[in-house]
Amino acid sequence: MKKLISIFVLLVSFAFTSNSYSKTEIHWWYGNSGFLGDVIIEIANRFNESQDEYMVIPTGKGSYEDNMAATIAAFRAGDQPHYSQVYDAGAAIMVAQVKNGVVIGFEEMAEKYGIDVDADNYIPGIKNFYADGDGKMIGVPFNSSTCLMYANMDILNEVGIEEVPKTYEEFEGMAQKILDAGYIPLLQSHSPWIWTENFFSRHNLLMTDGNNGYDAVPTKTLFADTEAFVYHWTKVKEWYEKGYYGYKGRAWGDNQAPFTNGEAAFWFGSAASFGGMKGVLPNFTTNPIPYWDSVTGGKEYPTFIGGAANWILNGHTEEEYKGLAKFIEFMGSPEMDLYYHNMTGYAAVTKGGIELAETINFYRASPYHKAVGDQLGLEGSTIPGGYRAGNWPQIREVIYENVEPMLNGDITVEKALSNMDKGAAKLLKQFAKTL
Amino acid sequence: MKKVQFKSNYSQYFFLAPQLLILLIFLYWPIIQTFKDAFTMQDAFGFGSQFAGFDNFLFIFSDPSYFTAFKFTIIYSFVITLITGSIGLLLAVQANKVMHGKSAYKTLLIWPYAIAPAVVGVMANYFFSERYGLLHHLFNNLWGFNWYENVFDAYIYVIIAGSWKQISANFIFFLAGLQAIQKTVIEASIIDCKSNIRRFWTITFPLLMPTTFFLIIINITYAFFDTFGIIDTTTIGAPGSETKTLVYKAYIDGFKGLDLGSAGAQSIMMMIIVLVITIFQFRYIEGKIHYN
Numbered sequence: 001m002k003k004l005i006s007i008f009v010l011l012v013s014f015a016f017t018s019n020s021y022s023k024t025e026i027h028w029w030y031g032n033s034g035f036l037g038d039v040i041i042e043i044a045n046r047f048n049e050s051q052d053e054y055m056v057i058p059t060g061k062g063s064y065e066d067n068m069a070a071t072i073a074a075f076r077a078g079d080q081p082h083y084s085q086v087y088d089a090g091a092a093i094m095v096a097q098v099k100n101g102v103v104i105g106f107e108e109m110a111e112k113y114g115i116d117v118d119a120d121n122y123i124p125g126i127k128n129f130y131a132d133g134d135g136k137m138i139g140v141p142f143n144s145s146t147c148l149m150y151a152n153m154d155i156l157n158e159v160g161i162e163e164v165p166k167t168y169e170e171f172e173g174m175a176q177k178i179l180d181a182g183y184i185p186l187l188q189s190h191s192p193w194i195w196t197e198n199f200f201s202r203h204n205l206l207m208t209d210g211n212n213g214y215d216a217v218p219t220k221t222l223f224a225d226t227e228a229f230v231y232h233w234t235k236v237k238e239w240y241e242k243g244y245y246g247y248k249g250r251a252w253g254d255n256q257a258p259f260t261n262g263e264a265a266f267w268f269g270s271a272a273s274f275g276g277m278k279g280v281l282p283n284f285t286t287n288p289i290p291y292w293d294s295v296t297g298g299k300e301y302p303t304f305i306g307g308a309a310n311w312i313l314n315g316h317t318e319e320e321y322k323g324l325a326k327f328i329e330f331m332g333s334p335e336m337d338l339y340y341h342n343m344t345g346y347a348a349v350t351k352g353g354i355e356l357a358e359t360i361n362f363y364r365a366s367p368y369h370k371a372v373g374d375q376l377g378l379e380g381s382t383i384p385g386g387y388r389a390g391n392w393p394q395i396r397e398v399i400y401e402n403v404e405p406m407l408n409g410d411i412t413v414e415k416a417l418s419n420m421d422k423g424a425a426k427l428l429k430q431f432a433k434t435l
Numbered sequence: 436m437k438k439v440q441f442k443s444n445y446s447q448y449f450f451l452a453p454q455l456l457i458l459l460i461f462l463y464w465p466i467i468q469t470f471k472d473a474f475t476m477q478d479a480f481g482f483g484s485q486f487a488g489f490d491n492f493l494f495i496f497s498d499p500s501y502f503t504a505f506k507f508t509i510i511y512s513f514v515i516t517l518i519t520g521s522i523g524l525l526l527a528v529q530a531n532k533v534m535h536g537k538s539a540y541k542t543l544l545i546w547p548y549a550i551a552p553a554v555v556g557v558m559a560n561y562f563f564s565e566r567y568g569l570l571h572h573l574f575n576n577l578w579g580f581n582w583y584e585n586v587f588d589a590y591i592y593v594i595i596a597g598s599w600k601q602i603s604a605n606f607i608f609f610l611a612g613l614q615a616i617q618k619t620v621i622e623a624s625i626i627d628c629k630s631n632i633r634r635f636w637t638i639t640f641p642l643l644m645p646t647t648f649f650l651i652i653i654n655i656t657y658a659f660f661d662t663f664g665i666i667d668t669t670t671i672g673a674p675g676s677e678t679k680t681l682v683y684k685a686y687i688d689g690f691k692g693l694d695l696g697s698a699g700a701q702s703i704m705m706m707i708i709v710l711v712i713t714i715f716q717f718r719y720i721e722g723k724i725h726y727n
Contacts, residue, residue: 065690065691068693069690069691069693072479072480072693075480076480076481093478093479093693096478097478097480097482100478100480100482100483102480102482247583247584248565248583249582249583249670249673250671250673251671254565257566258566261566391692391693391694393691393692393693394687394688394691394692394694397687397691397692398500400673401500401675401676402675404583404584404673404674404675405674405675407584408584408585408586408674410675419499423498423500426494426497426498427694430476430494430694430696430697431478433476433487434476434477434478434482434483435478435483
C-alpha cells in the first residue's frame with residue numbers, strides 16, 4: 001500500500017511539474033556555429049526570460065547549407081520548425097516558396113498577428129534584399145553582413161604605409177613593399193561572395209540579365225561579358241603569380257588564419273569576423289572593401305547584404321504564430337538590434353537600432369562596427385540591392401571550380417569566366433523550369 | 436535428400452516478413468524514390484514537380500564536372516585498390532613470419548580499421564595543413580607541394596588519406612588468408628624451391644587469389660562510396676572539381692545545391708556503374724580463380 005501511495009504521489013508531482021512547463025514552444029533553427037551560435041542561444045534565452053507564455057527553442061543545424069537542407073527535409077516530412085535562418089544565396093528559393101504556402105511573408109504575418117515592428121522599420125537596402133517582386137518583405141532581416149577589408153596596422157606601420165588603400169590601384173602600388181617585408185599582402189575568404197557577387201555591386205554593374213532577376217527570371221550571368229570583371233580577375237591572377245595575393249583553398253578559416261596570426265597585411269572577410277580576431281590580433285582595423293578607380297571613375301557604390309534572414313514557415317497553430325510574432329517584435333526592438341550588432345559585428349538592421357547607436361555614441365567606443373553601416377549605406381547605385389537567381393548555391397560551386405584552374409594556369413581568365421557563365425546559365429535554366 | 440515440409444503455406448512469409456520489411460523500407464523504397472526524383476523536375480521543397488523524361492540525365496552529361504568526377508573516381512578506386520592491396524599484403528606476409536609478439540603487431544596494424552572515414556579525414560587535414568602539417572612541409576620541401584591549386588598534389592593528399600585506414604582491412608584478410616594455407620603445402624614447396632620470392636609468387640599468392648579477388652571488390656566499393664567523409668573533411672573536391680568522387684558530387688548537388696533531379700540521375704548512373712563492374716568481375720576475373 002505504501003508503495004502504491006508513493007507511486008501515486010510521484011505521478012501527481014510529475015503531472016504538476018510538466019504542467020508548469022506547458023508553455024507554447026516555438027522552434028527556431030539556425031545555421032551559425034561557435035560564437036555566433038552562442039549569441040543566438042542568448043537571444044532566445046533573453047526572450048524566454050522576458051515573458052512566460054512562450055518558449056523559443058533554438059536548434060543549431062551546422063552551416064547555412066546544412067540548415068537549409070535540414071529545413072527543407074523537415075518540411076517535406078511535415079516536421080518543419082516555425083522559424084528558420086536561411087542565407088543570402090537561398091533567398092530566391094525561399095521567396096519563390098511563398099506561393100506554394102511553404103513560407104509566410106513577414107508583412108502577412110505582421111498584419112495577421114499584429115507585430116508592432118513594421119517592414120519600414122528595417123533599413124531599405126536590407127528590406128529590399130529579402131522582398132518579393134512587389135517590394136513586400138518576406139524574410140525577416142537578421143544577421144546582415146557584408147564583406148569588409150581587415151588591415152593589420154602593425155604591418156602597415158612597419159613597412160611605412162600610412163593610409164589603408166581605398167582602391168585596388170592603391171593596393172597594387174603598396175603590395176610589393178609588403179611582400180618585400182616578408183608578409184602576404186592580401187588574402188580573401190570567399191571568391192564567389194566577395195570577388196564575384198560583391199564585385200558587381202561595388203562597381204554598380206549588373207550581374208545577371210533580367211535586372212539581376214528583379215524584373216525577369218534570369219537566364220544567364222554576365223561574367224565574361226563584363227569588361228571590368230575580366231580585368232579584375234586578370235589582375236588577381238597577376239597578383240597571385242607575383243605573390244601579392246595568396247590563395248589558401250576554399251575553406252574560410254584557412255584564408256583567415258594567416259591574417260589572424262599576423263602574417264598578412266590585408267584580408268577580406270565578413271563584417272562579423274572581427275569577434276574572433278579581437279584579442280588575438282593586437283592592432284587591426286575594419287575598412288570598406290576597395291574598388292577599381294578606373295572602373296567607377298572614383299565613385300563608390302554599396303555592396304550587397306550578406307549573411308542571412310529568418311523565414312517563417314507555414315503549418316503551425318495560431319497560438320504558436322502569436323508567440324513567434326512576439327519574438328519577432330522582441331528581436332526587432334532597438335535594444336536587441338544593437339545588442340546583436342555589438343556582439344557580432346553584423347549590421348544593425350532596424351532604424352531604431354541605428355538611432356540608438358547614435359544616441360549613445362556607440363561608434364566612438366567601438367569603431368570596428370562602423371565600416372559595415374558605412375559601406376551598406378552608400379548611395380547612388382542604379383542596380384537592384386541584390387540578386388534573385390535560383391540554384392545560386394550551385395552557381396557558387398561553379399565559380400569555385402573555375403577559379404582554381406584559372407589561378408594555377410590550366411585555363412585562361414577568359415575561358416574560366418565563360419565556363420562560369422555556361423555552368424550558371426544551365427543551372428538558371430534548370431531553376432526556371434521548376435517555377 | 437530429406438525435405439522439410441511446412442504444414443502451412445503461409446508460415447514462411449511470416450518468418451520472412453521482418454527481413455522483407457527492412458529491405459522494403461531501407462532499400463526498395465529509397466530506390467523507387469530515386470527513380471522518381473531522377474525523372475522529374477521539381478524545386479527544392481518538392482513543388483512544381485513534373486515529368487522530365489531524360490532531361491536530368493542530359494543535364495549531368497552536359498556538365499563537364501561530372502566527367503571530371505567520373506575520371507577521378509576511376510583513378511581513385513584503381514590507385515586505392517592497388518596501394519592498399521599491396522601494402523596490406525606486404526604487411527600480412529611480414530606479420531605472418533613474426534615469432535615473438537605476434538598479437539601485438541596484429542592489434543596495432545588492425546586498429547586504424549576501427550576509425551571512421553570522417554575522423555581519418557580530419558587527421559589527414561592536420562598532416563596536410565599548410566600551417567602545421569608535417570607531410571605538407573615534407574612534400575613542400577621536396578617539390579613545392581600545394582594542394583590548393585595543384586591537381587596532382589591534391590590527388591596525393593586524398594589518396595594517402597583514403598588508403599591509410601583501408602590498409603588495415605586488407606591486412607586482416609590477407610593475414611587470415613595466409614594462415615588458412617596448409618603448412619604441408621608450404622613445407623613441400625620449400626623442398627622444391629629455395630627462393631623465397633619465387634615460392635611466394637608461384638605457391639602462396641595463387642592460393643591467396645580468392646582473398647585478393649574479394650579485397651579488390653571491397654576496395655573498389657570503399658573508394659567509390661565510403662570515402663565520402665574523407666573528401667568532405669579534406670579537399671572538399673578542390674581544386675576545381677578534380678577530387679570529387681561521384682558520390683560526393685551527388686551529395687553536393689542534391690543536398691547543398693538542393694537539386695534532387697540531378698542528384699537522382701547521378702545515383703542511377705552510379706547504380707549502373709556498380710552493376711557493370713560487378714558483372715565484369717564475376718564474369719571475367721572470377722573464372723580465373725580457383726577456390727581450393
